[in-house]
Amino acid sequence: MEEKLKQLHQEASEKVKQSTELKELNEVRVAYLGKKGPITEVLKGMGKLSAEERPKMGALANEVRDSIASAIESKQQALEAAAIEKKLEQETIDVTLPGLPVKVGTHHPLTSVIEEIEDLFISMGYKIEEGPEVEKDYYNFEALNLPKGHPARDMQDSFYITEDILLRTHTSPVQARTMERHGGKGPVKIICPGKVYRRDNDDATHSHQFMQIEGLVVDENIRMSDLKGTLNLFAKKLFGEEREIRLRPSFFPFTEPSVEMDISCKICGGKGCSVCKGTGWIEILGAGMVHPNVLEMAGFDSEKYTGFAFGMGPERIAMLKYGIDDIRHYYTNDYRFLTQFGRAEFN
Amino acid sequence: MFVSYKWLEDYVDLSDITPDELAEKITRSGIEVEGVEVPSKGIENVVIGHVLSCEKHPEADKLNICKVDVGEEEPVQIICGAANVGKGQKVAVAKVGAVLPGDFKIKKAKLRGEASNGMICSLQELGIEGKLVPKEFSEGIFNFPKDAIVGEDALQALALDDSILELGLTPNRADAMSMLGVAYEAGAILDRPVKLPDLEYKMHSDEASSLVTVEVEAEDQNPVYLAKVIRNIKIGPSPQWMQSRLIASGIRPHNNVVDITNYVLLEYGQPLHAFDLDKLKTNKILVRLAHEGEKIETLDDTVRELKSHHLVITNGEEPVAIAGVMGGANSEVTDSTTSVLIESAYFAPSAIRQASKDHGLRSEASSRFEKGVDPNRVKPAAERAAQLLTLYAQGEVLTGTAAHDKMDKSEKQISITLEKINRVLGMSLTAEEVLDLFRRLQIEAAANQGTIHVSAPTRRGDLLIEEDLIEEAARLYGYDHIPMTLPVHETNPGGLSPRQNKRRLIRQVLEGAGLMQAVTYSLTNDAEAKEFALDVRQPVKLLMPMSEERSNLRLSIVPQLLESVSYNLARQHDSIAYYESGSVFLNEQGSDLPREDEHLAGAITGLWQFHAWQGEKKPVDFYVLKGILDALWERLGISDRIRYEKGKEDQLHPGRTAAIFFNGEKIGFLGQVHPSKEKEMDLKETYVFEVKLEAIYNYQPDALAYKAIPRYPSITRDIALVVESSVLGGELERIIKDAGGTLLKSVKLFDLYEGDRLEEGMKSLAFSLVYMDPSRTLTDEEVVKAHDRVLQAVQEKASAKLRG
Numbered sequence A: 001m002e003e004k005l006k007q008l009h010q011e012a013s014e015k016v017k018q019s020t021e022l023k024e025l026n027e028v029r030v031a032y033l034g035k036k037g038p039i040t041e042v043l044k045g046m047g048k049l050s051a052e053e054r055p056k057m058g059a060l061a062n063e064v065r066d067s068i069a070s071a072i073e074s075k076q077q078a079l080e081a082a083a084i085e086k087k088l089e090q091e092t093i094d095v096t097l098p099g100l101p102v103k104v105g106t107h108h109p110l111t112s113v114i115e116e117i118e119d120l121f122i123s124m125g126y127k128i129e130e131g132p133e134v135e136k137d138y139y140n141f142e143a144l145n146l147p148k149g150h151p152a153r154d155m156q157d158s159f160y161i162t163e164d165i166l167l168r169t170h171t172s173p174v175q176a177r178t179m180e181r182h183g184g185k186g187p188v189k190i191i192c193p194g195k196v197y198r199r200d201n202d203d204a205t206h207s208h209q210f211m212q213i214e215g216l217v218v219d220e221n222i223r224m225s226d227l228k229g230t231l232n233l234f235a236k237k238l239f240g241e242e243r244e245i246r247l248r249p250s251f252f253p254f255t256e257p258s259v260e261m262d263i264s265c266k267i268c269g270g271k272g273c274s275v276c277k278g279t280g281w282i283e284i285l286g287a288g289m290v291h292p293n294v295l296e297m298a299g300f301d302s303e304k305y306t307g308f309a310f311g312m313g314p315e316r317i318a319m320l321k322y323g324i325d326d327i328r329h330y331y332t333n334d335y336r337f338l339t340q341f342g343r344a345e346f347n
Numbered sequence B: 001m002f003v004s005y006k007w008l009e010d011y012v013d014l015s016d017i018t019p020d021e022l023a024e025k026i027t028r029s030g031i032e033v034e035g036v037e038v039p040s041k042g043i044e045n046v047v048i049g050h051v052l053s054c055e056k057h058p059e060a061d062k063l064n065i066c067k068v069d070v071g072e073e074e075p076v077q078i079i080c081g082a083a084n085v086g087k088g089q090k091v092a093v094a095k096v097g098a099v100l101p102g103d104f105k106i107k108k109a110k111l112r113g114e115a116s117n118g119m120i121c122s123l124q125e126l127g128i129e130g131k132l133v134p135k136e137f138s139e140g141i142f143n144f145p146k147d148a149i150v151g152e153d154a155l156q157a158l159a160l161d162d163s164i165l166e167l168g169l170t171p172n173r174a175d176a177m178s179m180l181g182v183a184y185e186a187g188a189i190l191d192r193p194v195k196l197p198d199l200e201y202k203m204h205s206d207e208a209s210s211l212v213t214v215e216v217e218a219e220d221q222n223p224v225y226l227a228k229v230i231r232n233i234k235i236g237p238s239p240q241w242m243q244s245r246l247i248a249s250g251i252r253p254h255n256n257v258v259d260i261t262n263y264v265l266l267e268y269g270q271p272l273h274a275f276d277l278d279k280l281k282t283n284k285i286l287v288r289l290a291h292e293g294e295k296i297e298t299l300d301d302t303v304r305e306l307k308s309h310h311l312v313i314t315n316g317e318e319p320v321a322i323a324g325v326m327g328g329a330n331s332e333v334t335d336s337t338t339s340v341l342i343e344s345a346y347f348a349p350s351a352i353r354q355a356s357k358d359h360g361l362r363s364e365a366s367s368r369f370e371k372g373v374d375p376n377r378v379k380p381a382a383e384r385a386a387q388l389l390t391l392y393a394q395g396e397v398l399t400g401t402a403a404h405d406k407m408d409k410s411e412k413q414i415s416i417t418l419e420k421i422n423r424v425l426g427m428s429l430t431a432e433e434v435l436d437l438f439r440r441l442q443i444e445a446a447a448n449q450g451t452i453h454v455s456a457p458t459r460r461g462d463l464l465i466e467e468d469l470i471e472e473a474a475r476l477y478g479y480d481h482i483p484m485t486l487p488v489h490e491t492n493p494g495g496l497s498p499r500q501n502k503r504r505l506i507r508q509v510l511e512g513a514g515l516m517q518a519v520t521y522s523l524t525n526d527a528e529a530k531e532f533a534l535d536v537r538q539p540v541k542l543l544m545p546m547s548e549e550r551s552n553l554r555l556s557i558v559p560q561l562l563e564s565v566s567y568n569l570a571r572q573h574d575s576i577a578y579y580e581s582g583s584v585f586l587n588e589q590g591s592d593l594p595r596e597d598e599h600l601a602g603a604i605t606g607l608w609q610f611h612a613w614q615g616e617k618k619p620v621d622f623y624v625l626k627g628i629l630d631a632l633w634e635r636l637g638i639s640d641r642i643r644y645e646k647g648k649e650d651q652l653h654p655g656r657t658a659a660i661f662f663n664g665e666k667i668g669f670l671g672q673v674h675p676s677k678e679k680e681m682d683l684k685e686t687y688v689f690e691v692k693l694e695a696i697y698n699y700q701p702d703a704l705a706y707k708a709i710p711r712y713p714s715i716t717r718d719i720a721l722v723v724e725s726s727v728l729g730g731e732l733e734r735i736i737k738d739a740g741g742t743l744l745k746s747v748k749l750f751d752l753y754e755g756d757r758l759e760e761g762m763k764s765l766a767f768s769l770v771y772m773d774p775s776r777t778l779t780d781e782e783v784v785k786a787h788d789r790v791l792q793a794v795q796e797k798a799s800a801k802l803r804g
């Protein structure tokens, strides 16, 4: 009997080993461990054994059965794993094919430049002020020390609606309005972005409509050195730490002294190239100390208060930052243009 | 202003400084030098030649065979096509091997069988602008004076070996509209003295005032008028050096008298006018305002009608010049003139500006009078002209001037404390340093107990207030020396206003949803100005537009967005999604400024989703755009206050237009562009929206507060309702919501069916209704009760039947 059990064990083990499918393995299970299987048969014949041998044979039979069951079990796991693997392999896809496109829009490059400048100055305690694009002659000119008949009015030919109303030629009227609202009390610390209009024929470098962004600080003891320090900070943040600035004398009716700010040319590092016309410097913005007439007209005591103002064109800044060569690109909304500015920049 | 470097050397020692170095220094301390031109650049080997003989070419009518002495052993033969070439002339000869502007190389040539070894040049061929070439040489070659030395460098003789600095003058620096003004500037920068012209000359003992009388009626406009009288002059060309300097400065030479007045204008910044004294007839000058409608023929052969605010120079009877603008033809200096009256005057800037504008005439003279000339140069300039007329027109100058002079020529006194200078600049200059800066500027200044007293010279009309002195000192000291500091004051937090934050949120949401930000023009044409307007009214118009295309301020953003769409379609880009926010402009009764409303608009066309290799292709439609807007309302916290209704807009598809309401007020539209408009603009199916942002900006949603997550299950009931096709889904949804009561938490449309299985004119809408009570588990009975109310309501209000 012992022989028989050992033989069955060997036979079953062999069959388990040879099984390649779950179905086959199940047949082995039924054949050897089923109620009508050979091991059950062996156990049925136990009655003929002596009382001494019976427990010994019983234990052996159980041992054989457990061993076969465990072999089947592990084989089953192996077969199942193989089946899953096969299925997964069949499900393999080409991960290099294009994904489902997600439509993503972007800021217009002018908005990007304006928001960047706004955020920089907000971090220094400035607020953003806005005003009307159709302005009174008073705020656009007179309150800025440009009385009627002033020769500097020639500098900016404008679009009039009536004799006293026009499309603003700069964002400076927002400064005049804001100062007036402050009723002669500082501090005023603002950034004014917005659209402005001038009588220019549209070409690669001129546009009858464009953007401007200006800053104004009015308080007691505001110095020209504060203007220079602020502009230096701005230039380094916007154009890179290694940029240098310089101020050149200039003229604006609403500031005295007036300056223009250049930054050292990024392309040639200051040696001179075609971009900077050989000078090593690129003109970025106009600025100055607020003219006492402007302070007085807005209700500030110009003996007590001083201030500085600066203004620049986002079109020009974006042109310099990104190398854009034609101002008209900003207003045609060509997808081939706009989509180039989808990538975020982290400075 | 063009400044000849060589000319400037007459007044300031520039021996150790190159034109480029000078330009850089001038730019850094006050006046932008926009360029430095060397007129002889690119020209080589041009000499003065003497035409020994000149004969017609036997084979060609228009060609001449010239033998020219160019200072070499043998004369050279040159074929010249100029009509004015002739024997005996001194001419500019480009020798074989010479180079002319445009890299034009002169080589040996043969013209119709005759050798030509060089070229006789016109001034244009030497790079001088045609409009600056003296008239007698403008159609042919140039002639040097008879005493020109053969073989010498022609460029030197023409003073083309100069450097011309182009100054970009700001309106305040009218003082630099003269060579002397520039000399003072250069002198200050280099800390060198300025050498003024020596005004000595021989006078005739007759008094000018005994021959001529000057009377001024309009003293406000003309406080000083001086007349110099010069007799027995000989009209002829002015000396070559003077002509060269005029050309370098952009003025065409005429004859010695005219050239001298122009030369003094450039030198002193004081415009002069020469009258032919004999043609003046009356020996009298009367300056007055014109009579309305009075006429004068000016030097440009134009008859001009005058207005009563125009200042005129008359001979006591009729006008002989429009003051400061242009002389009259009746008193013009010509070749036969023998006596001249030289006018030197101060005319009020505003009067000249107005007259120059009215007559459309801007000249070297008017542009200087407009900015105010130096009252203290009126006389020296007249004397300088008289001196030059004795030297170069053999004139006989009468003693003194005939004058009317009520001009205040005193210097403006300005005082400023040293403390203020340093406070404004953020520096610590000493009184000595400040005084030294004014010394360099040749401006009188003195310090007394911390105050600097400055006497501002009349040549510097821009120095009026303390701040002007601060700038003057600082620019000369150098802005590089100003330290860099930041404002020291009470710091308030910066930031965006709620409105500005909302604007940025809108950008984020719409861009996240796939729309590209566009920026278009505010000015548009008549037709487009009114299209898609949410507030229909007359657009705001420009008084003087540059073109019809840009003559009105927009009432809507959509038309320009559609232009941009069309622009891209024409460039093979056919899937487009834009948004733009910005002002529209509304004429407002009783307000001087138009109202500016901020609008938000969008336009989409083409494919919304396109995944080619999976074959997924979703074109844009109404609901794509509506979904984006709904996301926006959600982020703005106003979803529950927005309502869509069937709408009607002229330029939109009548069946595909929604009106958008916020808090019960119409704020915008959403719909498909009308197919006829699409066709007109060559658009494909395009959906647009535009909404007013003002009410949304002003609305403050409730503060965010957490609501407990429900702990009890909800019960969902689906119903399919059959209604007439005209019944709106939104309407049905509202009826359901109203009837469902507090237990009904949500209603969602999940199916729309119109087809064969329904009666004609009917449709089926299937909704999923979710009932819930956050505080307990609902019983079936409660749900049934609420649901029955819903069914009853839809039947009563929309004749809806449950679909069997």
Ligand SMILES: [Zn+2]
Binding pocket: A265, A266, A267, A268, A269, A270, A271, A272, A273, A274, A275, A276, A277, A278, A280, A281
């Ligand atoms: Zn460079």
